[in-house]
Amino acid sequence: MTSLVGRRIFLALVTLFFISLIVFMGVEALPGDTATAYLGQSATPKSLAALREEFGLNAPVHQRYLDWLGGVVKGDLGDSMVKRKPVAELIGNRFRNTIVLATAAALVGIPLAIVLGVIAGLMRDKWPDVFVSTTSIVGMTLPGFVTATVLIYVFAIRLEWFPAITLVPSDVPVIELLPNIVLPIITLTLIMVAHILRLVRTNMIDVMTSDYVQMAKLKGVPYWSIVFKHALPNAMLPTINVVALTLAWLLGGVAIIETVFNYPGIGKLMIDAVTDRDLALVQGIAIILAVIYISLNFIADLLSMVLNPKLRTARGH
Amino acid sequence: MTVASPTAEEPTTVKRRSPLAETWENLRRSWAGMLGLTLIILHVLIAATSPYWIPHDAFEMNAEIRNQAPSAEHLFGTDKLGRDVFSRSMLGGRVTLVVTLVAIVIAMIWGGFLGIVLGLLNGRADELIMRLVDAMLSIPWLLLLLIIISVMGTKMWVQTLTFGFTYGILTIRVARAATLDFVTDEFILAARARGERKRTIVIQELLPNVRDVLLVDGSMNWSWMLLGFTSLSFLGFGVVPPTPDWGFMIAKNREILAIQPWAVFGPVIMLSTLIIGINLFSDAFAKALGLDRSQGAPV
Numbered sequence: 031m032t033s034l035v036g037r038r039i040f041l042a043l044v045t046l047f048f049i050s051l052i053v054f055m056g057v058e059a060l061p062g063d064t065a066t067a068y069l070g071q072s073a074t075p076k077s078l079a080a081l082r083e084e085f086g087l088n089a090p091v092h093q094r095y096l097d098w099l100g101g102v103v104k105g106d107l108g109d110s111m112v113k114r115k116p117v118a119e120l121i122g123n124r125f126r127n128t129i130v131l132a133t134a135a136a137l138v139g140i141p142l143a144i145v146l147g148v149i150a151g152l153m154r155d156k157w158p159d160v161f162v163s164t165t166s167i168v169g170m171t172l173p174g175f176v177t178a179t180v181l182i183y184v185f186a187i188r189l190e191w192f193p194a195i196t197l198v199p200s201d202v203p204v205i206e207l208l209p210n211i212v213l214p215i216i217t218l219t220l221i222m223v224a225h226i227l228r229l230v231r232t233n234m235i236d237v238m239t240s241d242y243v244q245m246a247k248l249k250g251v252p253y254w255s256i257v258f259k260h261a262l263p264n265a266m267l268p269t270i271n272v273v274a275l276t277l278a279w280l281l282g283g284v285a286i287i288e289t290v291f292n293y294p295g296i297g298k299l300m301i302d303a304v305t306d307r308d309l310a311l312v313q314g315i316a317i318i319l320a321v322i323y324i325s326l327n328f329i330a331d332l333l334s335m336v337l338n339p340k341l342r343t344a345r346g347h
Numbered sequence: 348m349t350v351a352s353p354t355a356e357e358p359t360t361v362k363r364r365s366p367l368a369e370t371w372e373n374l375r376r377s378w379a380g381m382l383g384l385t386l387i388i389l390h391v392l393i394a395a396t397s398p399y400w401i402p403h404d405a406f407e408m409n410a411e412i413r414n415q416a417p418s419a420e421h422l423f424g425t426d427k428l429g430r431d432v433f434s435r436s437m438l439g440g441r442v443t444l445v446v447t448l449v450a451i452v453i454a455m456i457w458g459g460f461l462g463i464v465l466g467l468l469n470g471r472a473d474e475l476i477m478r479l480v481d482a483m484l485s486i487p488w489l490l491l492l493l494i495i496i497s498v499m500g501t502k503m504w505v506q507t508l509t510f511g512f513t514y515g516i517l518t519i520r521v522a523r524a525a526t527l528d529f530v531t532d533e534f535i536l537a538a539r540a541r542g543e544r545k546r547t548i549v550i551q552e553l554l555p556n557v558r559d560v561l562l563v564d565g566s567m568n569w570s571w572m573l574l575g576f577t578s579l580s581f582l583g584f585g586v587v588p589p590t591p592d593w594g595f596m597i598a599k600n601r602e603i604l605a606i607q608p609w610a611v612f613g614p615v616i617m618l619s620t621l622i623i624g625i626n627l628f629s630d631a632f633a634k635a636l637g638l639d640r641s642q643g644a645p646v
Contacts, residue, residue, distance in 0.1 A: 041478070048482030056494045164379070167626045168619075171570050173594075175581045176615055179601060187605050282487025286578050290601075297489075301582060304493045316490055323485045 038331060042324050052101065053316040056094050057309050058062055058199060098313065107314035112306045117314035121296060123200045128284060130204055130293035131211060132139045132217035134279065138256060140273060143223040143268075147230025152257065154235055162227065170224035178290040200294035214291045218280060225276045226269065234263040261304070261329070274330035278323040373635035380631020386624025390617075394441045403431035405438050405591055414607045423613035426600055436592035436613035440621065442586045443593065446507045446580060447572045453511025454518050454572075455565045459513075462522025463557055466530060467533070467545065472487040483516050492575055496584050506576075506585075514572050518564060525560040558638045570622050577618060593618040 082088050089097075101108055107117035151158040169177070186194035192212045237243060238261055244257050285297025292298075296315060296337075303311040374380050403421070409429035410620045417424045425433035481640060483491065498503045530553075538548050538621060579585045580594025588595060593614040600610035 044478055045481045045485060048479055049485055052482055053486065056498065060494065129642060140559075164627075165640070167630065168623055171574060171622050171626050172572050173576065173578050173622075174620055175594075175597060176619060179604070179611060179615065181606055183604055183611070187608075279488070283489055285487075285489050286581065287617075289582065300487075300490055301493065304490075304497055310358045312494070316486060319487045319490070320485045323487070336479075 034335070035332065038328060042328055044059050045323065045324060049320045050099055054098060055105065055312055055318070057316075058091060058311050060304075060309065082139070097139060102317060107309040107317070110308050110311045112308040113311070117310050119140075120299065120311060121314060121318065122292055123185060123297045124299045126287070127200060127207065127293065128281070130207060130283060131191070131214055131218060131288075131295060134208070134215045134286065135222055135280075136273075136277060139213070139219040139222035140205055140226060143226035144230055144269070145225065147227035148234055148257075148262065148265070150227065151231040151238065151305075159167065159231070166228055167222075169220045170228070172284040173176070174217060174221060177220060178287055181213055181217055182290070185216075195292040197292070198294075211291070211293060213291055214222035214287055215293065217287050217290075222276055222280060225279075226272055229272045230265065232270055233268050233324075234261065237261045237265045259334025267334060270333050270337075271327075271330045274322065274326040278326045281319055281322060357402070359592045370632075370635045372589055376632055377631040379627045379635065383624045383627030383629075383631060387628060388521040390440060390464060390621045391444065393437055394444045397434075397437040397441070400433075401437050402435035403434045404591055405430065407431075410560050411475045414603050414610075416607060417609050419607075421608045422620050426596075426607070426610045427603055432596075432600075433469040435596060436593070436617050437474045439591040439593040439596055439614050440617060441574055442503060442590065443573065444621075446503060446510060447576055448570060450510035451512065451565055451569045451572060453508070453588075454513075454515035455561055458510070458515030458518025459522045459557070459561045462519040463519055463526045463553055464610065465519065466526025467548070469530070470525070473523075476519075483554065488575065490610060492579055493582075493584060496579060501585060501587060502644075506636050510572055512577060514568055514575075517568060517571075518541070518561070521564045522557060522561060525557045530557050559638060563629065563636060566625065566632055570625040570629065571613050571624070573622055574617075611628065 036046075098108065105118075107121070109116050110120055113120055146162050149163040155161045184196045185191045193210055194213070194215070196210045198207060198210055236258075242259060243256055246260055247253075251260075281297075283297075285301050286293065287293070288295040288298040290300060296319070300312070300319075302317045303310075303315060374384075382541055409425075409428065410423075412425050413427055413429045413430065414426040415421060421600065422431060423429050423436060425436070426432055461476075465476060492509075495509050496506065535548065535552055538552050549582075576585065577594035580592050581598045583595065583598065585594055586592035596614040597611055597618075600607075600614075604611050
């Protein structure tokens with residue numbers, strides 16, 4: 031088991047290295063460099079050259095990559111030339127806000143998804159299943175901005191229950207933030223529930239039609255005992271990975287929802303950074319989100335391993 | 348094959364319908380699948396013919412009829428610049444449809460090909476490229492698209508290539524996994540034992556088997572691509588105005604959501620019906636081919 035975990039850690043590090051390379055090169059290829067972004071309209075060829083010299087932009091690409099990577103490893107994400115602040119400082123509160131949003135959505139969404147998924151799985155092809163499954167496809171594949179816009183129309187404009195956009199500064203305490211973000215939470219929850227419940231349903235169907243459940247049925251084990259004691263724990267195991275993947279995926283796509291609701295999170299910051307050609311900021315956000323993605327996957331793998339005796343001895347792929 | 352043993356009277360003429368006809372038979376029995384297919388065909392028809400029958404000039408601005416509610420003259424009302432929302436909604440999917448349809452074919456071809464080859468080689472190159480694929484997929488999808496689009500620009504053919512390339516990365520995984528499933532099967536082992544060349548194995552033995560998986564993956568991938576494309580368009584990284592486009596229309600007309608909601612509902616209805624149509628169809632298509640729609644986030 032230790033060697034398996036070691037191998038997973040090694041692979042995660044290799045993946046991270048590739049990510050840093052892709053992100054750096056991709057951002058590097060963006061038209062316009064930090065100096066032009068910094069000077070904006072007032073740029074002259076002379077001032078640009080001077081600034082490039084000052085920022086060390088004239089160093090060869092691989093040198094700058096290594097410098098940047100060295101900083102990242104030590105926890106220094108560099109400075110944003112556009113906003114003239116350290117990247118870490120800019121990300122701080124925004125990141126917390128996105129985590130608040132995602133956590134709230136996960137706390138509501140994951141239990142709901144499991145309950146609905148189990149119900150749909152147990153009532154396969156009957157109307158509750160058809161209803162839940164079809165709705166979940168819609169909720170999952172409609173772009174977040176469509177769902178959000180419809181919710182805003184119904185709950186903010188028509189019913190006037192919740193504010194349509196978030197009008198709080200990015201550094202207010204969580205308690206003051208929450209009442210303002212009911213609609214973003216609902217939007218995110220809908221998408222999350224749709225993703226997770228579909229997998230719970232599939233797993234439930236797989237387990238309920240498996241040999242050992244058939245055997246238990248033949249032996250006369252009561253139905254609900256089969257469901258809760260035998261089927262559910264086994265159906266939950268693969269769900270751990272999906273929950274991690276979905277959370278990570280949502281962090282990547284949450285930018286759209288944050289933009290719709292004008293929510294001061296990391297996603298909105300990311301879009302602004304790309305628009306402003308704020309290279310250091312884009313790189314910093316990309317690395318942070320990628321690390322979260324990989325960590326979530328890693329934790330999910332580890333959890334599955336701990337909970338599943340078969341995987342503990344199996345060789346990893 | 349578990350075909351019933353041929354009867355004594357007809358030893359060799361067991362009638363087998365072509366796989367295509369069989370799939371179609373299965374598909375026709377699913378009302379959801381047929382509804383999905385109808386929606387898709389309707390959208391393609393609208394996109395292809397709308398310039399000839401839309402009631403108003405989609406670009407003509409008229410300050411006197413700004414933000415008007417729906418009427419007989421303007422079915423979905425008018426937008427902030429006095430343009431006819433219905434006409435713009437009908438035209439709004441043209442770029443999206445062309446870009447995503449061509450891009451999905453590109454994605455299926457290059458991702459499918461590379462995935463099959465990797466699954467077959469299953470060696471050091473496979474290991475390395477899969478790490479790269481993992482790395483690409485670990486970058487938030489929206490950021491990846493934003494960076495590539497910012498670098499490459501928003502010309503239509505450039506966007507087509509961008510989406511074809513990016514979403515092909517997802518296909519590599521699917522094609523590779525499907526290949527690995529088949530590689531250890533007896534018919535491949537037999538072909539290898541016969542000493543057939545790798546290329547022959549890929550084309551004659553593997554491709555037909557992986558094809559079904561790829562087709563289902565492609566149709567699902569199409570809806571993810573639509574989600575990505577319209578999201579970028581919503582953020583202003585897509586179709587250049589004043590060309591009507593659903594994502595951008597929704598973004599702009601949100602400003603008048605309280606006064607003239609139909610300026611938003613028009614493109615929302617069009618975009619939603621297309622995406623729902625594709626998904627209903629994909630689901631039924633997968634079942635008709637005997638594959639269960641593997642589910643999960645695209646990235």
